Amino acid sequence: MATTHDSALKCAHCGEDCTDHSFRIESLAFCCAGCKTVYQLLNQQGLCAYYELNEQPGATLKVAVRKDKFAFLDDDAIARQLINFRDDGQTRICFYLPHIHCSSCLYLLENLRKLQEGVLSSRVDFARKEVTIAFDHRIVSLRRIAELLTETGYEPYISLAAMKGAKPGVDRSLIYRLGVAGFCFANIMLMSFPEYLGLESADRSLQGMFRWLNFMLSLPVFLYSAYPFYASAWKGLRHRFLNIDAPIALAVAITFGRSVYEVVTGTGSGYFDSMTGIVFFMLAGKVAQDKTYRQLAFDRDYTSWFPVAVSVLKDEQEVPVALPAVQPGDTMLIHHGELIPADGILTRGAGLIDYSFVTGESAPVEKEMGELVYAGGRQQGANIEVLVTREVAQSYLTQLWNQDAQRKKSDKDKDSFVHLLSQFFTWIVFSIAGVTALYWSFVDASVIWNAVTAILIVACPCALLLSGTFTNGNILRILGRNRFYLRDAQAIEDIAQIDHIVFDKTGTLTAVQDTDVQFEGAILTLKQEQRIAELAAQSNHPLTRIMASRLPRKSDLRVAGYREHTGLGIEGFVNGVLVQLGSLRFVSGVAPGQGIATRVYVAYDRRPVGYYTFVNRYRDGVADLATRLQKKYPLSLVSGDNNSEAHRVRALLGNKAELLFQQQPADKLHHIQSLQEQGRSVMMIGDGLNDAGALQQSHVGIALAEDTNNFTPASDAILEAKQLPLLDRFIQLCKANRRIIIASFCLSILYNLIGIYFAVQGLLSPMIAAILMPSSSLSILLITYGSSQLAAWRLKL
Amino acid sequence: MTVIILLLAASISVSAIFLAGFIWCVRHKQYDDEFSPPVRILFDDKPKA
Numbered sequence: 001m002a003t004t005h006d007s008a009l010k011c012a013h014c015g016e017d018c019t020d021h022s023f024r025i026e027s028l029a030f031c032c033a034g035c036k037t038v039y040q041l042l043n044q045q046g047l048c049a050y051y052e053l054n055e056q057p058g059a060t061l062k063v064a065v066r067k068d069k070f071a072f073l074d075d076d077a078i079a080r081q082l083i084n085f086r087d088d089g090q091t092r093i094c095f096y097l098p099h100i101h102c103s104s105c106l107y108l109l110e111n112l113r114k115l116q117e118g119v120l121s122s123r124v125d126f127a128r129k130e131v132t133i134a135f136d137h138r139i140v141s142l143r144r145i146a147e148l149l150t151e152t153g154y155e156p157y158i159s160l161a162a163m164k165g166a167k168p169g170v171d172r173s174l175i176y177r178l179g180v181a182g183f184c185f186a187n188i189m190l191m192s193f194p195e196y197l198g199l200e201s202a203d204r205s206l207q208g209m210f211r212w213l214n215f216m217l218s219l220p221v222f223l224y225s226a227y228p229f230y231a232s233a234w235k236g237l238r239h240r241f242l243n244i245d246a247p248i249a250l251a252v253a254i255t256f257g258r259s260v261y262e263v264v265t266g267t268g269s270g271y272f273d274s275m276t277g278i279v280f281f282m283l284a285g286k287v288a289q290d291k292t293y294r295q296l297a298f299d300r301d302y303t304s305w306f307p308v309a310v311s312v313l314k315d316e317q318e319v320p321v322a323l324p325a326v327q328p329g330d331t332m333l334i335h336h337g338e339l340i341p342a343d344g345i346l347t348r349g350a351g352l353i354d355y356s357f358v359t360g361e362s363a364p365v366e367k368e369m370g371e372l373v374y375a376g377g378r379q380q381g382a383n384i385e386v387l388v389t390r391e392v393a394q395s396y397l398t399q400l401w402n403q404d405a406q407r408k409k410s411d412k413d414k415d416s417f418v419h420l421l422s423q424f425f426t427w428i429v430f431s432i433a434g435v436t437a438l439y440w441s442f443v444d445a446s447v448i449w450n451a452v453t454a455i456l457i458v459a460c461p462c463a464l465l466l467s468g469t470f471t472n473g474n475i476l477r478i479l480g481r482n483r484f485y486l487r488d489a490q491a492i493e494d495i496a497q498i499d500h501i502v503f504d505k506t507g508t509l510t511a512v513q514d515t516d517v518q519f520e521g522a523i524l525t526l527k528q529e530q531r532i533a534e535l536a537a538q539s540n541h542p543l544t545r546i547m548a549s550r551l552p553r554k555s556d557l558r559v560a561g562y563r564e565h566t567g568l569g570i571e572g573f574v575n576g577v578l579v580q581l582g583s584l585r586f587v588s589g590v591a592p593g594q595g596i597a598t599r600v601y602v603a604y605d606r607r608p609v610g611y612y613t614f615v616n617r618y619r620d621g622v623a624d625l626a627t628r629l630q631k632k633y634p635l636s637l638v639s640g641d642n643n644s645e646a647h648r649v650r651a652l653l654g655n656k657a658e659l660l661f662q663q664q665p666a667d668k669l670h671h672i673q674s675l676q677e678q679g680r681s682v683m684m685i686g687d688g689l690n691d692a693g694a695l696q697q698s699h700v701g702i703a704l705a706e707d708t709n710n711f712t713p714a715s716d717a718i719l720e721a722k723q724l725p726l727l728d729r730f731i732q733l734c735k736a737n738r739r740i741i742i743a744s745f746c747l748s749i750l751y752n753l754i755g756i757y758f759a760v761q762g763l764l765s766p767m768i769a770a771i772l773m774p775s776s777s778l779s780i781l782l783i784t785y786g787s788s789q790l791a792a793w794r795l796k797l
Numbered sequence: 798m799t800v801i802i803l804l805l806a807a808s809i810s811v812s813a814i815f816l817a818g819f820i821w822c823v824r825h826k827q828y829d830d831e832f833s834p835p836v837r838i839l840f841d842d843k844p845k846a
Contacts, residue, residue, distance in 0.1 A: 106837065125830050125833070127829065127830045175828055176820060183819075187808075213809075
C-alpha cells in the first residue's frame with residue numbers, strides 16, 4: 001500500500017519508516033531507541049563499515065526482547081547441551097541467527113570481539129546462517145553472548161531441536177568424485193590424442209604405454225567416481241524397477257570391460273576417454289542439481305518450534321528449566337509472546353492465546369483461570385501461569401504431529417517420466433543390439449562382439465540423464481532466485497502434473513499481521529476517531545493495538561483516568577470526553593448475542609455508537625492470482641477459521657470454488673484424500689502446523705513463509721509469502737521443464753542414431769566415440785541451460 | 798623419445814598435485830560456504846575513530 005508519509009525518512013539502521021522523529025544523530029534518523037543504540041555502539045568501536053557495505057542492513061529493534069529471555073543459558077545443564085566445546089580457557093558455541101543476510105552481517109558478527117571483552121573469535125557460516133563464537137567463559141557468560149547478539153539485532157534462535165546434539169555434516173563425497181573424474185578425464189584425453197592423430201609404426205612402444213596409462217587412470221573413475229550410479233541402479237533393480245541409472249551403469253561397465261579387453265589383447269585403444277568423460281559430465285549434472293539450499297529445512301518436527309527452556313515457578317522463584325525436564329505439577333510462567341510448550345491449566349492471569357499456527361483460527365482465544373490450555377499457542381498480553389498437566393512429549397500438539405508423521409506418502413514412489421523414457425529407450429537399444437547380433441551371426445560372426453558392445457556404448461542414455469539433471473538443476477536455481485524453494489527435482493515434475501489447488505486461508509491468502517479495521521454504526525468524525533485511537537493506544541490488548549495502528553492518530557491528545565477492566569474493556573477521558581472500548585456488555589450493558597466475528601464495541605461520551613470489526617487483509621496480488629488460476633484449475637479452500645468471511649472468499653476464488661470452513665487439521669487431510677480418491681493431483685498451499693497433515697498428504701505441499709528463515713511445516717516446497725502471486729508462473733515454468741527435457745532428449749537420440757549407424761556396422765572408432773560423446777553432452781548442456789533461461793525470461797521470472 | 802616419458806611423468810605429477818590441492822580445499826570446508834570468504838577478505842580493520 002502506498003502511504004504518503006509526511007516524509008519518507010528511513011531508519012539508517014534497519015530501513016524501516018521513521019514514524020517518530022526524535023531519534024537522531026547528526027543527519028541520520030532512526031526509527032527507535034534500539035536502532036540508535038546499536039549505531040552508537042558500532043560508532044564507538046569503529047565498526048561503521050557495517051553501514052557502508054550495505055544500506056540499512058540491521059534488524060529493527062522496535063519490539064524489545066524480554067530482559068530475562070536468555071536466563072536459561074545460565075543454567076549449566078542446559079548450556080552444556082548447547083555448547084560445542086569447552087575447556088579451561090574457552091567455550092565454543094554455534095548459534096543459528098535467522099537475520100544473517102548480507103556482507104554487513106558478516107562484518108559485524110566477525111568483529112564481535114571488539115564489542116565484547118572475552119570474545120576470542122567468531123566465524124560466520126553464511127550458507128547455514130550460523131555463527132560459531134569462541135569466548136573465554138571466565139570473562140563473559142554464554143547468556144551475555146546471546147544478549148549481545150540480541151542487542152545488535154541478531155537474536156539467536158535456540159529451539160529444542162538444537163539440543164538433540166550433532167547435526168548431520170555436509171556430504172562432500174560427490175564433489176570428491178567429480179574432482180577425481182575430472183582429473184582422470186583430462187589426463188586420458190591428453191594421452192588419447194596421439195591415438196586420434198595416428199601414430200607412426202616407430203612409436204608402437206609408446207602406444208602401449210599410453211594405453212596402459214589410460215587404463216590405470218580410468219580405474220579410479222570406474223571404481224570410485226561412478227559408484228553412485230551403480231548404487232542407484234542396484235537399489236532400483238532390488239525393487240524390481242529399471243531406473244535411469246541402470247542402463248548407465250551397464251554402459252559404463254561394458255565400455256570399461258571392452259576397453260580393458262582391447263588393451264590387454266593389444267587390439268585397440270579402448271574407450272576410456274568416452275567413459276571417463278560421461279562419468280564426469282553426469283557427476284557435474286548431479287552436483288548442479290544437488291546444490292540444495294542448506295539453510296532451509298524441509299523436514300521439521302515440533303521440536304523446531306519449541307523453546308529450549310521455560311520459566312518454572314519454584315518457591316515463588318523463576319527458574320529456567322529445560323523443556324524435557326518439565327513435569328506434570330510444575331507451574332510454568334509464560335511471558336508475552338511466548339509459546340506454551342505443554343498442556344496445562346491456567347492458574348493465574350488472563351489468557352489471550354493465539355492458536356493461529358495450530359488451528360488456523362485467526363483471532364486470539366480468551367482463556368480464564370481454571371481453563372485448559374493446549375500446547376502450541378502463543379500468549380498475548382500479560383504474563384500467565386500454567387499448571388502442567390501433561391509432559392511435553394505427550395501434549396496435544398506433539399501427538400498431532402506424530403500422528404501426521406506416521407502417514408507416509410503412498411503414491412510418492414511413482415516414477416519420474418525421465419525414468420519411463422529411459423525404460424522405453426533401454427528396450428529399443430536392446431532390440432537394436434539383438435537385431436544387429438542376429439544379422440552379423442549370419443554374415444560375419446567375428447564382428448558380433450564388436451558391434452554389440454559398440455551399440456551399448458554409444459547408446460548410453462547419459463544424454464537423457466544429463467538433460468534431466470541439468471534442466472532440473474537450472475529450474476531449481478531459477479525458482480530459488482524467485483524465493484520458491486523446492487525440496488528436490490521430483491517436485492518440479494509433481495508441480496507440472498497437478499490439476500487441483502487447495503488453499504488455506506489464514507496466513508496463506510491473508511497475512512496474519514495485516515488486519516484491517518472496519519467500523520459499523522454511527523458515522524464518526526475525524527476528531528472522534530482520533531480520540532478512540534488514543535485510548536486504544538493505552539492498552540496492550542492485541543485488538544486495541546491493531547486499532548491504534550490503523551486509526552488516525554494525533555499526538556496532542558491527553559488521556560486521563562484510564563482504567564482497564566480485565567476481560568471487559570478499557571475506558572478513559574480523552575481530552576475530557578469519556579471513551580469506552582470493549583465487549584457489548586461493558587459498553588452498553590446489553591448481554592451479548594452470538595457474535596461471529598471479533599468485535600470491539602465503542603461508547604463515546606457514554607453513548608454506544610457502534611463497533612469495530614477486524615478482517616484479515618488479503619495479500620497483495622492474491623486476487624489477480626486467483627482470477628488467473630480459476631481458468632485453469634479447480635480451486636478449494638480449507639480453513640480452520642469461521643465462515644464470517646465466506647462471501648469475501650467466494651468473490652476471490654470464484655463461483656466454482658469449493659469452500660470449507662471450521663476444518664480441523666484432520667478434516668483438511670481427509671479433504672485432500674477424498675480429492676485424491678477422485679483421481680486428482682492436488683497441490684496444497686498452507687502455512688501453519690494445522691496444515692501439516694494436508695501438506696504431507698497432497699501431491700505437492702507448499703509451505704508459505706513470511707520469511708524463509710521462519711520455521712515452516714514439513715513440505716515439498718517453501719515459498720516466500722510475498723511471491724505467492726507468481727504461483728501460476730512457477731507452475732508454467734515447471735511444465736516447460738518437461739518440454740525442455742523431451743526436446744533435448746530427441747536431440748540426443750539424433751546423436752545416438754549417428755553413433756549407432758557406425759556401431760551396427762562394427763566401425764565405431766574411438767575417435768568417433770570421443771568426438772560424439774562430449775559434443776552431445778556439451779550441446780545438451782547448452783540447450784537445456786539456454787532454453788530454461790529463455791522459458792524463465794518469457795515468464796518474467 | 799624418452800623425453801616424452803619424462804614429460805608425461807611431469808605433466809601427470811603436476812596435475813596430481815592440483816588434484817591433491819583440490820581435495821585438500823574440499824576437506825577444509827572451502828566449498829561449504831561460497832559467500833563469506835570472498836567478502837571476508839575485503840574487510841579491513843580501521844583504526845578507531
